[in-house]
Amino acid sequence: MPDTSTEVALATTTLGSAAASIDFTSISSAYTDLRLVVVATSTQALNAGIRFNSNTGTNYSGTGLVGNGSSASSSRYTSQTYLKLDNFDAGLDTTPVMYTIDIFNYAGSTFKTALVTLSGDTNGSGYVNRSVNLWRQTTAISSVSFYAASTGNLATGTTATLYGIL
Amino acid sequence: MAVTKLSNSGIKTGILKYDSFLAGNTAYDPAATWLIQRVTATGGETSLSFTNIPQTYTSLQIRGISRRNTVGSFYNALQFNSDTGANYVVHWLYGTGSSALATGYTSYNYIFANRSSSSTDAANIFGSVIFDIHDYNSTTRNKTVRFFGGYDANGAGQIFNGSGLWLNTNAITSVTVYFQGDALAAGSTFALYGFKGA
Numbered sequence: 286m287p288d289t290s291t292e293v294a295l296a297t298t299t300l301g302s303a304a305a306s307i308d309f310t311s312i313s314s315a316y317t318d319l320r321l322v323v324v325a326t327s328t329q330a331l332n333a334g335i336r337f338n339s340n341t342g343t344n345y346s347g348t349g350l351v352g353n354g355s356s357a358s359s360s361r362y363t364s365q366t367y368l369k370l371d372n373f374d375a376g377l378d379t380t381p382v383m384y385t386i387d388i389f390n391y392a393g394s395t396f397k398t399a400l401v402t403l404s405g406d407t408n409g410s411g412y413v414n415r416s417v418n419l420w421r422q423t424t425a426i427s428s429v430s431f432y433a434a435s436t437g438n439l440a441t442g443t444t445a446t447l448y449g450i451l
Numbered sequence: 452m453a454v455t456k457l458s459n460s461g462i463k464t465g466i467l468k469y470d471s472f473l474a475g476n477t478a479y480d481p482a483a484t485w486l487i488q489r490v491t492a493t494g495g496e497t498s499l500s501f502t503n504i505p506q507t508y509t510s511l512q513i514r515g516i517s518r519r520n521t522v523g524s525f526y527n528a529l530q531f532n533s534d535t536g537a538n539y540v541v542h543w544l545y546g547t548g549s550s551a552l553a554t555g556y557t558s559y560n561y562i563f564a565n566r567s568s569s570s571t572d573a574a575n576i577f578g579s580v581i582f583d584i585h586d587y588n589s590t591t592r593n594k595t596v597r598f599f600g601g602y603d604a605n606g607a608g609q610i611f612n613g614s615g616l617w618l619n620t621n622a623i624t625s626v627t628v629y630f631q632g633d634a635l636a637a638g639s640t641f642a643l644y645g646f647k648g649a
């Protein structure tokens with residue numbers, strides 16, 4: 286019988302039709318960290334975001350580093366209403382973009398930190414993005430929403446998997 | 452009643468015989484990722500160590516959160532096998548929130564990686580980092596490390612991507628997460644994972 290892996294796929298969602306968000310709810314608190322892996326496209330150019338526990342307060346901030354094929358830059362956002370996955374680049378469109386979001390100590394009582402990678406290339410343009418993000422809440426994370434933070438929807442075929450890491 | 456005589460007359464013939472006790476059982480299929488050890492600071496530690504690391508994995512990963520218990524951000528750093536010699540090299544690509552920068556250091560006494568938060572920052576803000584250590588059990592090659600980490604404090608913070616090198620061909624049997632001689636805040640936690648396969 287296989288041993289239990291310490292990285293467990295908790296849930297996977299693949300959109301069968303365009304939707305505003307992919308939501309993971311009732312997340313077990315049995316793990317140390319969470320990892321969300323998303324490969325996404327959108328129905329039009331838009332910015333993607335993350336919200337924890339449906340929290341819409343101005344509790345999100347981040348510091349990022351991005352390369353666009355010709356230069357590198359760094360910037361930050363403060364006191365926003367969602368974790369800005371695309372603050373540092375052009376955002377989502379019809380070419381697939383891969384995100385990984387590592388959420389540390391998600392069930393703990395400290396503020397929550399998330400390391401984000403974004404990889405998007407369109408054969409002539411593209412971005413590589415790395416950021417550290419903060420959610421200034423001490424409550425345990427029990428739901429994660431990956432969503433279209435500006436006008437438009439996530440496109441059919443967008444896939445997201447949430448992993449728990451013991 | 453005592454057994455006074457043994458006979459094979461009741462044993463059925465035609466029974467399959469195997470040379471291995473594993474025959475007929477589900478094959479052993481070890482999981483891909485293993486938690487080897489987790490260490491948590493109670494406050495004031497200047498280093499946290501993982502020792503007696505099994506040599507049965509392909510690569511190691513360290514994931515952690517940290518915060519300094521005094522003023523001023525600090526660097527997380529790694530040392531292997533308690534080697535304090537000038538045998539480490541590091542290169543960074545990092546962002547300050549306003550500038551993207553790259554730099555490197557040679558002949559260091561540790562692989563110093565990401566900055567983390569401190570008592571300068573609001574309570575409950577911890578930095579985070581992931582170290583990947585590939586080919587850690589090789590006895591013929593130097594050891595390469597990849598790291599990704601940083602902290603954000605809603606108006607301050609830094610993000611780091613980097614590579615490190617330990618100029619030593621010994622297999623890694625212990626890792627010390629070092630904090631440049633400074634002390635950790637309670638709740639800082641690091642976990643060591645082993646990865647099977649490629």
